[in-house]
Amino acid sequence: MTAEVMRVQTTLPSDWIEAFVGEFKLNLLDAGASCVEHEAIQSMYKWEGKVQSEREWRIVTTTNALHLEAVIEAIVEHHPYEVPQLLTWPVTAHSSYAQWIHS
Numbered sequence: 610m611t612a613e614v615m616r617v618q619t620t621l622p623s624d625w626i627e628a629f630v631g632e633f634k635l636n637l638l639d640a641g642a643s644c645v646e647h648e649a650i651q652s653m654y655k656w657e658g659k660v661q662s663e664r665e666w667r668i669v670t671t672t673n674a675l676h677l678e679a680v681i682e683a684i685v686e687h688h689p690y691e692v693p694q695l696l697t698w699p700v701t702a703h704s705s706y707a708q709w710i711h712s
Contacts, residue, residue, distance in 0.1 A: 612707035640683035641676025
């Protein structure tokens, strides 16, 4: 059996120490996220017409549809970037994991 849950992704600056990343993640848990993961990544993007290449933290959150908007609002409220990456998508999860996310 499977069920749907929501994933939300953003990035944070690499100069944030783990404690700042942890505080950001706690804000997402307080907003209704069930799980928040982070990892170091290398990003390449165009900003104001120039190609940038920087290390960042990727933050991926798992939540349910009921808490999705609150999690997004928490990201926007606590994010340091002028235009943060904010991606959401539904995923199919094993029923026991999905049940935990929805509880």
